Amino acid sequence: MQIVKKRATLKTQVYDYLKESIIMGGLKPGERLIEEKISEELQVSRSPIREAIRMLEKDGLLLVNSSGGVTVVEPSIQDFQHLYECRVEMEPLAAFYAAERRTQEQIELIRINLLQIGKILETNDIKKVHDANVNFHETIISASANPFLVSMISHLRGVNSFYRKSIIEENPLHxxxxxxxxxxIFQAIVHQEPEKARQLMKAHIESDYIQFMKLSSKSRED
Amino acid sequence: MQIVKKRATLKTQVYDYLKESIIMGGLKPGERLIEEKISEELQVSRSPIREAIRMLEKDGLLLVNSSGGVTVVEPSIQDFQHLYECRVEMEPLAAFYAAERRTQEQIELIRINLLQIGKILETNDIKKVHDANVNFHETIISASANPFLVSMISHLRGVNSFYRKSIIEENPLHxxxxxxxxxxIFQAIVHQEPEKARQLMKAHIESDYIQFMKLSSKSRED
DNA sequence: TAGAGATAAATTGTATACAGTCGACGAAAT
DNA sequence: ATTTCGTCGACTGTATACAATTTATCTCTA
Known part of the structure; x- marks a missing residue:
């Protein structure tokens, strides 16, 4: 383990900053990014900015139009459908391997997470509940101990976060x-029941999807 | 559809060149890339090279070590196992949606591809057979009409190609x-039987995996 | 007024310069 | 001989300058 943190390079910092901005909504879907503007804003030259942009492009968060300009992606309903078609297979797969491979520490992490959610629920702090939920899923994904799975799902979840800010998670019943x-799901992972974990996770994601479709069709009626 | 090809930027050309080199083996696993060297070799400044490197890094083909240098990834047997754990779920998923959504043109593409393979088989040109096989899979994946699926699987297949050059595909029985x-699989897709297509593809990938594991364990004994 | 060119402004693409960092090599000290 | 510092060379990181394009603006014409 490295004790002293490696000095973050500018390109990394810019990358993190832009990613955060996109996911948190500071940069809106469809908005165009101007290198020079970012350069002024962050007091950084264009070189690291351009590298960060290339990375975000590969992450699927930025889109280059034919003439070179980059814009924040605007996921359509169809995109979300496609996203779920993937998530609904891959997260259950992660749960499957998590049940097989989870370490004792990871079990503890999840246990603590669940306790936290319980407490946070009482405070009605939606943002925190949401973060804790994300945390639950991420812990399981990383417990799958498959780097490809981890990277692909986090890619999906990155794009997914465009709608996560929406009402869905605020629905108390949900x-x-x-x-x-x-x-x-936690129980299945603790008891190392991969197939069960997979199926429970699948049902979980599916219900999330149905919830999303309901809300999005409602919002289109408005 | 854009008729006139967008003038390729240098960063794109460098990206393509490096990617090709890595996949085709001109750049060997573990080999370090020196920006200045590439710059001289291609007679291009470092700026577009650096951007290309950031993209390949995100593709999982290059690895940055803690002190900044980048090297070509060296997939381990474990990596291939993880790779297959993903492929074995995702390509069948692609086959599923391909069976649902394939267009008439895509059916024709696959039909032609299968005829071609038949002919090529007689010539014993291993490289061409391999290319045609890749083509078969890629047509199906793109017929799934799910951009996330397409991008994730092509990511997997990119890394996968490290071993594709090996003997596996040269095994005539295989x-x-x-x-x-x-x-x-083609028949299932033609007749729009998603579940059947999925299961056939799954069996297909699994047999590929078993084949790979056999060969890799054999090569470790040598 | 709409449309076609012609300019100018904005923005991206590429090259180059320079600063900072890491590692290898070697000399001095023990 | 081994260790410890320097120092140098090789790279990467960042800034800046300039070229090429694209986009906006303006003017002229029909």
Missing amino acids: IEHAMHDHQQ | IEHAMHDHQQ
Whole structure:
């Protein structure tokens, strides 16, 4: 383990900053990024900025149009459908391997996470509940101990976060329901029941998807 | 559809060149890339090279070590195992959606591809057989009409190609077997039987995996 | 007024210069 | 001989300058 943190390079910092901005909504879908503007804003030359942009492009968060300009992606309903078609297979797969390979520490991490969610629920702090939920999923994914799976799912979840800010997670009923799912998935992982973990996770993601489709069709009626 | 090809920028050309070199083996696993060297070799400044490197890094083909230098990834047997754990779920998923969504043109593409393989087989040109096989898979993946699936699988297949150059595909029995699988998968897609296509593809990839594991364990004994 | 060119402004693409960092090599000290 | 510092060379990181393109603006014409 490295004790002294490696000095972060500018390109890394710019990358993190832009990614955060996109996911948190500071940069809106469809918005164009101007290298010079970012350069002024962050007091950094264009070189590291351009490298960060190339990375975000590969992450699927930025889109280059034919004439070189880059814009924040604008996921369509169709995109979300495609996203879920992937998530609904891959996260259960991660749960499967997590059940096989999880370490004792990882079990503890999840246990603590679940306890936290319980407490946070009482405070009604939606943002924190959401973060804790994301944390639950990420811990399981990383417990799958498959780097490809980890990277692909985090890619999906990155794009996914465009809608995560929306109302879905604020639906109290949905949260209760999710909590219950999480508990069950946790048990399957603790007891090393891969197939069960997979199926529970699949049902969980599917219910998330249905929830999303309901809300998005409702918002289109408005 | 854009008729006139967008003038390729240098960063794109460098990216393509390096990617090709890595996949084709001109750049060997573990080999370090020196920006200045590439710059001289291609007569291009370091700026576009650096951008290309950032992209290849995200593709999982290059690895940055802690002190900044980049090297070509050296996939371990474990990596291939992880790779297959993903492929064995995702390519069948692609076959599933391909069976649902394939267009008439795509069916024709696959049909032609299968005919070609038949002819090429007689000539014993291993390289061409291999290319045609890759083509078969790629057509199906793109027929799934899910951009996330397409991008993730092509990512996997990119890394996968490190071993594709090996003997596996040169095993004549394996080729015959693969041909048979391909025919069946094609039929399922033509008749729009998603679940059947999925299962056939799964069996197909699994047999590929078993083949690979056999060969790799054999080569370790040598 | 709409449209076609012609300019100018904005923005990206590429090259180059220079600063900072890491590692190898070697000399001095023990 | 081994260790410890320097020092030098090789690279990478970042800034800046300039070229090439694209986009906006303006003017002229029909």
